[in-house]
Amino acid sequence: MSAASLFNLPEGHYFLSHSVGCLPKKAETSLAENFLTPWKMSGGDAWPIWLDTVDAFCASLGQLLHGQASDFCPQSNLSSGFTKWLMSLPETQSIKTATKRKILIHQTAFPSMGFVCNAMQKMGFELVFIPASEPVSNKETWEQAINKDVFCVLATHVHSNTGTVAPIEHIAMLCDKYNSYFAVDIAQSAGILPINLTSWNADAVFGSCVKWLCGGPGAGFMWVNPQTTEMLSPIDVGWFSHQNPFEMDINHFQYAQDAKRFWGGTPNVAPFALAKGSVETLLEIGQQNIFAHNRRLANELLINIEDCLQASIDLENNGGTLCIELPDANINMLESELQRQHCYFDVRGNVMRFSFHIYNTLPQIELLTEAIRTSATR
Ligand SMILES: Cc1ncc(COP(=O)(O)O)c(C=O)c1O
Known part of the structure; x- marks a missing residue:
């Protein structure tokens, strides 16, 4: 049984565990x-x-x-x-x-x-x-x-x-x-x-x-x-x-x-x-497993979008949430695209916040990569 199956997950892609974690x-x-x-x-x-x-x-x-x-x-x-x-x-x-x-x-x-x-x-x-x-x-x-x-x-x-x-x-x-x-x-x-x-x-x-x-x-x-x-x-x-x-x-x-x-x-x-x-x-599930999973997903996303970031993120000094700073011009477009794909996330100024818990997956990282890269090239 996968760890994700231990939770009730909303439809779509949930990246808001820094706000409210999903219900086990x-x-x-x-x-x-x-x-x-x-x-x-x-x-x-x-x-x-x-x-x-x-x-x-x-x-x-x-x-x-x-x-x-x-x-x-x-x-x-x-x-x-x-x-x-x-x-x-x-x-x-x-x-x-x-x-x-x-x-x-x-x-x-x-x-x-x-x-x-x-x-x-x-x-x-x-x-x-x-x-x-x-x-x-x-x-x-x-x-x-x-x-x-x-x-x-x-x-x-x-x-x-x-x-x-x-x-x-x-x-x-x-x-x-x-x-x-x-x-x-x-x-x-x-x-x-x-x-x-x-x-x-x-x-x-x-x-x-x-x-x-x-x-x-x-x-x-x-x-x-x-x-x-x-x-x-x-x-x-x-x-x-x-x-x-x-x-x-x-x-x-x-x-x-x-x-x-x-x-x-x-x-x-x-x-x-x-x-x-x-x-x-x-x-x-084990605290170490949850942390390791978060790091795997965060690292994957950061490698894929490195050239799109305004400021680099040092995972060594980072919690579970990636606070990604993007040029203002890209934020609106990215927000609309992520909403279209039923993503749960939030925005503070020109920072978008994405959190990866044990129930998040590599395909979701691919989705985010694609959306962020596309918005950066427009
Ligand atoms: C770092 C931090 N401290 C505290 C809180 C909440 O404080 P309180 O429980 O008093 O509402 C939050 C979030 O909502 C938070 O992100």
């Missing part, structure tokens, strides 16, 4: 078996099954990203997890009077994360953008920007509009040197690039399942470095942040010992019941 068949089954059926059969008695399902989701994620299940906490999206984490840091409440109060983020990071940093200025943080002209993949960019006044760095593992990869291990080393907190956004890398959270040793990592993890919107998550958990005091809490959610004593609150202290009130279950099946599908 096992994810549909998992939603039914672990969420809907227990609810139908036993109403509120479904809770133990639902909670075990969320635990199983965290365990699969841990397997894929090389972390412990207990260091993950479900969230609805990245920005809310990032806000909760920043608010939980011991220094945050007195940050207004601190000298070390800068939050550093690259100008080309995803706006949602930038909005969080901006809003944090209300707490007294100072937002510093690394200019867009400084390449995110260059170690020097980060060496020049990180210093003793930087309280926290937010790095984006893979940038959504360029596909560029940031040197995470190097940034982690710099943050360690200057005693700065280090948070990483893995929205565009989880599920496509091999990730080892334990060896990264960041302070916190934020992701969601909507893109390459093929788990749909709603199944966000955060990973908290277990060496830091104990000192974190989330403000946004609820009974599922409690060490014993069922203690039910309004006068006694004790944080969960693990990352679940960030969980809050009555948890969402459906998105995680679905995404559990998605992450399990990727584990069955």
Whole structure:
């Protein structure tokens, strides 16, 4: 059985996994078996099954990203997890009077994360953008920007509009040197690039399942470095942040010992019941196989269209998406041709974005090659 047959694929040619990954068949089954059926059969008695399902989701994620299940906490999206984490840091409440109060983020990071940093200025943080002209993949960019006044760095593992990869291990080393907190956004890398959270040793990592993890919107998550958990005091809490959610004593609150202290009130279950099946599908296929397949297809396309590109793409420093810059004059024509051939893709200015997951094929690369080459010669 081919890996592609494990997914429901829309008609046509799907290159949009950087936006929404395709629905695995096992994810549909998992939603039914672990969420809907227990609810139908036993109403509120479904809770133990639902909670075990969320635990199983965290365990699969841990397997894929090389972390412990207990260091993950479900969230609805990245920005809310990032806000909760920043608010939980011991220094945050007195940050207004601190000298070390800068939050550093690259100008080309995803706006949602930038909005969080901006809003944090209300707490007294100072937002510093690394200019867009400084390449995110260059170690020097980060060496020049990180210093003793930087309280926290937010790095984006893979940038959504360029596909560029940031040197995470190097940034982690710099943050360690200057005693700065280090948070990483893995929205565009989880599920496509091999990730080892334990060896990264960041302070916190934020992701969601909507893109390459093929788990749909709603199944966000955060990973908290277990060496830091104990000192974190989330403000946004609820009974599922409690060490014993069922203690039910309004006068006694004790944080969960693990990352679940960030969980809050009555948890969402459906998105995680679905995404559990998605992450399990990727584990069955194997992260290395998915990555190798992406590289094979991306490399093939790049070799075939090298002379049509405005700027070359270095696959060594690239995530799963090829962000192809083309002359304005060619974009409209290429867009119409690809739409005619039922291709799913998107355009940002004069950059066209194409993503290759395990369900994409070499014939699709030939189709793209032909269309791009034809538009370039007109
Ligand atoms: C790099 C990156 N970060 C974050 C997000 C989303 O953030 P949030 O989950 O807060 O909507 C996206 C995409 O949609 C993204 O591409």
